[in-house]
Amino acid sequence: MENTVSILRQIPLNNYILLSTLLFCIGVIGVLSRRNAIIILMCVELMLNAVNLLLAAFSAYNSDPAGQVFVFFIMAVAAAEVAVGLAILMMVFRNTGTVDINALNKLKG
């Protein structure tokens, strides 16, 4: 198990931080630039995964298993979010016939 330490030393932690930042920002751009509500949900998943990756990286570099347990909780929340979100989308599609978020402007004053 000595080589694990050497593997971790080969990749600077900053690389993981940069990768997670990039993935998170791609998710933000997706949420802002698409109108299909399902794609927006997928981009939210992408952002959650960027955070998960960063938590796992910090956990590995600090030798602390708590970070990986946090990732499990985030996964649980993401699964619940997707189930309820897709149910709401089905409801919206049944009532309006589209998943375009611009159709959901009934609350606009």
Add this chain to the structure above:
Amino acid sequence: MTLSIFYFLSFLAILSALMVVVSKNPIHSVLYLIITFFAIAGHYVLLNAQFLAAVHVIVYAGAIMVLFLYVIMMLNLNAEVEPHKSVWLKSAATVAGGTLMVVLVGALRTSASVGSPLPADANIGLIKTLGKTLYKDFMLPFEISSILFLAAMVGAVMLGKKETK
């Protein structure tokens, strides 16, 4: 060697994440997102978090993405009915996201760089260590997340039910 695997997985993850945002067909977006998730699972293996990688593949690629695919096929979405924002709004969104990225990267560059890792314990990614931590230190959040799941399940069934008037 390890560094080149890292760069390959990062390139794959970022490229397919971009394709998720760019591609016109929602089905293609889902498939590219699955590629991204497998690349992230590869990163978990690289970080010596094997159990996390397995759970990630099972939960995300196995459950969540199947749910997405199922809904997209049930609603019969394809490239023709895909709504589009104007080019102006799309470029504004890209500029906003790019600005966020520049700010984050700039802030992280000037922050104190983390030194070399602690004497790493190679066993923290194993199921035994994680289970001990989960059931010793995180017992209450674990139980609360089960209530969250119950609420989500009831909510999904309630929302999915046909309304009778």
